[in-house]
Amino acid sequence: MRSGKDSIVCHCYCRCPHVILGCSVGASLNGFEEMVEFLPASDTKKVEKMSPKTKLLIAGLVLGALLLSLTVGLLVWHFAYRNVPVQKVYTGYLRVTNYPFINAYENPSSAEFADLSSKVVEMLQKTYQTSPAIGPHFVQCNVTAFSEGSVISYYWSEFSVPTYLEANLDAAMSDLKVQTVTLRQRGALYVDSFVAYSTDPQMARTFRDNKCMFFLHATDGAATKFSSPGFPNAPYPPNSRCQWALRADASHMIVLHFKTFKLESCKASKGDYVNVYDSLTAVEPRIMIKLCGTYPPSYNLTFISSQNVMFVTLVSDDREKHPGFKAEFSQIPRTTLCGGTIRDANGVISSVFFQVPEDKFVKVRFQMFYLYEPGVSITSCPNDYVEINNVRYCGERAPFVVSNNSSKMMVKFRSDQAYVDTGFTAQYLSYEPKNPCPGQFTCKSGRCIDKGRKCDGWNDCGDSSDEVGCVCSDKQFRCKTSQYCKPRFFLCDGVNDCGDGTDEQDCKCPDAFLKCRNGKCVPEAQKCDNTDNCGDGTDESDCGSAKPTDCTAYTYKCQNGQCLNKLNPECDSVADCTDGSDETFCDCGKRPYSRKTRIVGGVNADIGEWPWQVSLQTKKDGHTCGASLVSPTILLCAAHCFxxxxGIxxxxxxxxxxxxxxxxxATRTTSKDVVIRKIKRIAAHKQFNDFTYDNDISVLELESPVTYTDFIQPICIPESTHVFPVGKSIWVTGWGAVTEGGVGAAVLQKAEIRIINQTECNKLLDGQLTSRMICAGYVSGGIDACQGDSGGPLSSVEANGKVYLAGVVSWGEGCARRNKPGIYTKVTEMRDWIKQNAGL
Structure with a gap:
């Protein structure tokens, strides 16, 4: 060290033939070095007889060196790490009570805005200086906006604080109180409702940058539109922060609606996001929603402010490029209407401007219930909730009923100032105490269901009261723990339907044996030995990494003729074939609008949720059959449609x-998302049997290709070896009749069903199935495809995120009948025919 400070240097020496340690200590004084060297003794016995003084001197020097090293280390840690200043930005608002709000305060360029903001800034500076934990670290502050009430001032403040004092600053800002401050200018500023919160670091990085700041005011009777920069022609910029301050007239509220929303996936660790605040600044307690990812246009992204202001922020990182969003807002009169008394026999209530029923014996049926808040317990429901009979309900809930053995029922809806969800809609009904469900079964919860659904093995009531005390039929079995009756085809399907494993426990093979998908048991030693011992490829399909094997009907075959033992290797982002052919035809099965609705079975699909769904129409009948897009010019459909x-x-x-x-x-000729094409060629399977519906498949060629969009995408065609296991959830879609013999649906419908064991299904349908058919649905009925759905897709969402065409809607006995599930053409069995006739 040559800094002019004292230094101690310790050297160790090794000399042969004796290994003896020596140490030299030097002190640098005013540029001169003075060395005291302790050389090894020539006689080891003399070393042993070293004087106590010498020993103490050596020990003192070593101890001094250690202390000096420790001191230097502590100083380095303090100045280089602990004392490093970090930027802290706080956003908040305060209320100035001795100033009335004037319109000029809405304009940041006005003289009135500048005058009042300078007074607020001076008040903040003076207040900060009164606190020893805040004042020394203050850098600057600024007022960003004003709103009514008397005048609410929104601001940000910047601080530079050592890392080890950051927590102290947070605590001091949280405890800070502001009341009256005398200004340099004449007069004083009276303040209350002072709020300050630490800003998200992603937003704080560019908080001074106002290049992407917009001030918008609602127009009475019209919607004001705005969008992310560049939308729709270019993606919004990276590493940016954009802000929109939205205002309405006095005594009004803002209704904000996002019409298009496409941002980076929410899975990104930081990622891009939009926040909506019930405020004019980004303070966490006033956040209404945080949005990221992609939402379909049909998803409800509508938010209502509590006052006449709202704040929207867009924060982006440096990854990926996305279109952004398009939104609009309007103003509605502020209302205090929330609750009331209803004396009608029945009606509808909702979470926005709802009224409360009171008549006879009352029950409320919640049809949609979304009061979810991140990290909040749904058992205590401390924030947003509906309260009935002193019980709180919150979170995301399936449809449910709350009844009351009284002519009065109090329904309370409460929400706090942060985070909002879709809300709820409900029906209120009156009922006779002696007969609450005329002609139906009364659930313990008060819900009414068809009597035919009692003891069918399905929890139709939601509280299982329809399945208690049942006698199982010959088509059912009883679970061990729950004592419920379940359909026999649930046995040994690989799904724990009982919850206690009863339906799967007797399906195992003996120890050291493997159970094949076809039910056969083979020795574990035969697994992954490159021989199909099962006869269905089970023992060779789950062997870790893909390995070449002998070609059978159950092994995946690459384009170069190589066969693999891996189950469903296509499009899993791993090139298993040496020629890479398993990953070459994977631009399919993508849904730009992934499913975000949280209810299933016989409900409206989201716009763009099933972009391969096609409606086939004739002039005489209108919509007649469904079909699936599999390439720019090819559709797959059922043969019986043609x-x-x-008559035709x-x-x-x-x-x-x-x-x-x-x-x-209703919008087939007016929607800009719809593409219309005439049919050039129809190729129905030559072996189609119009009596048994065997080989029920056809290929259609469009007159001209279509361009893929967010609403038009092809579905993946599985290889012949692709396995869709029994019990797997799968989706059927179409515009078919919603009831047997009824009229078709106007809006595309979707229903989640399950693949049923082929042997058990064949028993239910008196042996009518062939190997080219797949059975799916529910034995209990209630959910099924129907007339008008024919030819449409049976879509399977796979682990690789892609959607595959598992089946084509073919036939069934009626629609949604008990013990009569739907039958679909099995696409894997028709793969060779599709290649020959569609060129795919």
Whole structure:
């Protein structure tokens, strides 16, 4: 060290043939070095007889060196790490009570805005200086906006604080109180409701940058539109922070609606996001919602402010490029209407401007219930909740009923100032105490269900009261723990339907044996030995990394002829084939609008949720069949849709028109998302049997190709070896009749069903199934495809995120009947025919 300070240097020496340690200590004084060297003794015995003085001197020097090293280390840690200043930005608001609000305060460029903001800034500076934990670290502050009440001032303040004092600063800012401050200018500023919160670091990084700041005021009777920068022609910029301050007239509230929303996936660790605040600054307690990812246009992204202001922020990182959002807002009169008394026999209530029922014996049926808040317990429901009979309900809940053995029921809805969800809608009904469900079964919860659904093995009531005390039929079995009856086809399907494993416990093979998908048991030693011992490929399909194996009907075959033992290797982002052919045709099965709705079974699909769904129509019948887009020019459909009748030649391509990207039949000619194509060629399977419906498949060629959009995408065609296991959840979609013999749906419907064991299903349908058919649905009925759904897709969402065409809607006995599940053409069995006739 040559800093002019004292230093101690310790050297160790090694000399042969004796290994003896020596140490030299030097002190640098005013540029001169003075060395005291302790050399090794020539006689080891003399070393042993070293004087006590010498020993003490050596010990003192070593101890001094250690203390000096420790001191230097502490100083380095303090100045280089502990004392490093960090930037802290706080945003907040305060109320100035001795100033009335004037319109000029809305304009940051006005003289009035500048005058009042300078007074607020001076008040903040003086207040900060009164606190020893705040004042020394203050850098600057600024007022960003004003709103009514008397005048609410929104601001940010910047501090530079050592790391070890950061927590002290947070605590001091939290405890800070501001009341009256005398200004340099004449007069004083009276202040209350002082709020300050630490800013998200992603937002704080560019908090001074106002290049992407917008001030908008609602127009009475019209919607004001705004969007992210560049939308829709270019993605919003990276590493940016954009802000929109929205205002309405006095005594009004703001209704904000996002019409299009496409940001980076929410899975990103930091990522891009939009925050909406019930305020004019980004303070956490006033956040209404945080949005990221992609939402379909049909998803409800509507938010209502509590006052006449709202704040929208967009924060982006440096990754990926996305279109952004398009939004609009309008103003509505502020209202205090929330609750009331209803004396009608029935009606509808909701979480926005709802009234409360009171008549006879009352029950409320919640049809939609979304009062979810991140990290909040749904058992205590401390924030947003509905309260009935002193019980709170919150979170995301399936439809449920709350009844009351009284002519009065008090329904309370409460929400706090932060985070909002979709809300709820409900029906209120009056009922006779002696007969609450005329002609139906009364659940313990008060819900009414069809009597035919009692003891069918399904929890239709929601509280299982319809399945208590049942006698199982010959088509059912009893679970061990729950004592409920379940359909026999649930046995040994690989799904724990009982919850206690009863339905799967007797399906195992003996020890040291493997159970095949076809039920056969083979020795574990035969697993992954490159031989199909099961006969269905089970023992060779789960062997870790893909390995070449002998080609069988159950092994995946690459384009170069190589066969693999891996189950469903196509499009899993791993090139298993040496020629990479398992990953070459994977631009399919993508849904730009992934499913975000949280209810299933016979409900409206979201716009763009099933972008391969096609509506096939004729001039005479309108919508007649569904179909699936599999390439820019090819559709897959059922063969039975094109059987001629005495009235029309359905086999004639000119009869048909295909509507792609369609959601609502009422908008098929007006929606800009819909593409219309005539049919050039129809190729139905030559072995189609119009009596048994075997080989029920056809290929249609469009007159001209379609361009893929967010609403038009192809579905993946699985290879012949692709496995869709029994019990797997799967989706059927279409515009078919919603009831047997009824009329078709206007809006595309979706229903989640399950693949049923082929053997058990064949028993239910009197042996009518062939190997080219797949059975799916519910034995209890209630959810099924119906007339008008024919030819449409049976879509399977796979682990790789892609959606595959598992089946084509073919036939069934009626619609949604008990013990009569739907039958679909099995696409894996038709793979070779599809290759030959569609070129895919």
């Amino acid at each position: 059987q001629d009748t005495s 030649r359905y086999s004639d391509p000119s009869v048909w028109t295909a509507y792609l990207g369609l959601h609502d039949q």
